[in-house]
Amino acid sequence: MLGLVLVLVGGLLAAWTQSSGGQVRIRDVRFTGANGQQLSALLYVPGGVSAEKPAPGILAVHGYINSREVQSDFALEFARRGYVVLSLDQAGHGFSDAPAFVSGYGGPAGLAYLRGLDLVDKNNIGLEGHSMGGWTVLSAAAAYPDGYKAMVLEGSSTGSGRAPEGTLTYPRNLALVFSQYDEFSQLMWDVPRAKDVTSSPKLQKVFGTTETVQPGKVYGDPAAGTARVLYTPATTHPGDHLSHEAIGHALDWFGRTLTGGTPLPASNQVWHWNEVGTTLGWLGFIALVLGTGGLLLHTRSFEGLRRAPSAPRGLTGAGWWFSALVMLALPIATFFPLFRWAGNVLKPSALWPQSITNQIMVWALVNTLVSLMLYLIWRAGAGRRAQAVTAPTTPPDLAVAVDTAGAPLATAPAPRRGNEVLGALAVALGAVGVGYLSLLLTNFLFKVDYRFWFVGLKPMTPTHLRMFLAYLIPFTLYALMTATVLHNQMRRHARGSMLTNALLLAGGFLLFLAVQYGTLLTRGQLFTPGEPLNVIVAIQFLPILAILGVFMTYFARRTDRPYLGAFVSALFLTWYIVAGQATQFPL
The missing domain is CATH 3.40.50.1820 (Alpha/Beta hydrolase fold, catalytic domain)
Incomplete structure (x- = not known):
């Protein structure tokens, strides 16, 4: 209901302002x-x-x-x-x-x-x-x-x-x-x-x-x-x-x-009310996706996905802080090199026809690969520590099933993994689909989209939909790996923290932009003056990655699994990027 109200009020305000x-x-x-x-x-x-x-x-x-x-x-x-x-x-x-x-x-x-x-x-x-x-x-x-x-x-x-x-x-x-x-x-x-x-x-x-x-x-x-x-x-x-x-x-x-x-x-200007209206639409969209997904989890078809949050089984203490620094630094350390490489090598084509989307895709896949290797190293070490602690001290008749990190498993029979993943995908399609429908209606009725500044969420054309399907798998891999790390490795509390996860994903870009624009405002040049376009592109990473952190945390709280949040994030991220970028290859 909050999402619907925000979308309606925002659309009316923006339309009233634009139409004077x-x-x-x-x-x-x-x-x-x-x-x-x-x-x-x-x-x-x-x-x-x-x-x-x-x-x-x-x-x-x-x-x-x-x-x-x-x-x-x-x-x-x-x-x-x-x-x-x-x-x-x-x-x-x-x-x-x-x-x-x-x-x-x-x-x-x-x-x-x-x-x-x-x-x-x-x-x-x-x-x-x-x-x-x-x-x-x-x-x-x-x-x-x-x-x-x-x-x-x-x-x-x-x-x-x-x-x-x-x-x-x-x-x-x-x-x-x-x-x-x-x-x-x-x-x-x-x-x-x-x-x-x-x-x-x-x-x-x-x-x-x-x-x-x-x-x-x-x-x-x-x-x-x-x-x-x-x-x-x-x-x-x-x-x-x-x-x-x-x-x-x-x-x-x-x-x-x-x-x-x-x-x-x-001096008589009212455009700022248009920005307020379209920003309310953004907030309404986020609330609609969260609310719709939450409602679907209470239906008979998908209630099996709901679980109470389990005890954290990830990093603590100095290990957590070290990994947090890695999560902040890795996306920034790879940003310019991978963008340059992809821009020179992965030219727009019939399969992947958008230049900057290709650069983001390469950046996401390399970060996914590095995160996977670090995650597997952590899992192997956690498994060895769990076996060393539990094997000699626990009598057989009192043994409790534990996973490789030492956390107790649910006593109820777990649903089959394939059905669980397909169910999560169905809920994600429903949640993001309702958000998409709200944007279509907003665009039709009010001639606006969901937008703050140049960070806008637009409807897709049939050509965009074709590109969306081509880019969806790479960005889904990125979302699955990111959600897994947040839920399994970096979660310190049973329910997880939206603010913490949003900062883990977007905090590196916050520091990056602070350095870039701090230098620009004090010295008249960006910290990397030869990269003006990529620095401006990075501005969008800040809100979008924060939104991904919210989606992943919200749905992990309700399912105690990373899948649903990852699928919602992948659908949203791919849609946002594809609909908002230039298409250089003729289709």
């Missing part, structure tokens, strides 16, 4: 791009806009391995000001067809679609893109040089290798929002620190000056299309999405350069 209290209509649209590639977008249409009363239009595009929902905070603020907004899924992202990176990332087709709407004023169109979304709108501008009036690049640059370098006339009326702690300063503007962007020769060329660019100063002439301005909000590259300052600069610039719309101060 019902004043903006939001439609899920599909259209055909180059080479027959189907693209997806959310179309925001303010009230009162029609073919007879057209409004300015804005094409808004997310960055790499994101989707159209990540730009929703920008899109809803644009729509509140009377702009028709097309929030595009880049090619190979979200609900748009694979592969990624083709046909200008889908940008030219998106601009053509927006210009084709009779309710859009074709003389007043703006382009806004974050990170690789900036390269998407640049490609659109290059394809239709007279098809737009102004552009905002958020954390992006004018040179992508796929669009021409910036000049005084391209792009037209440019606002660059480049944050003071942007992780991609070297890639975007050839400077080691984001705060040095004002002295970037590449940027100075775009601004038509050889001197240090002054933030906030407008260079050039808006009437001639040569206007330039630099804004430097105090946030990070992904932080642009949660920055009143960064969003406000985009609102200001389009207010200056586009004619029409509804006058509204840039």
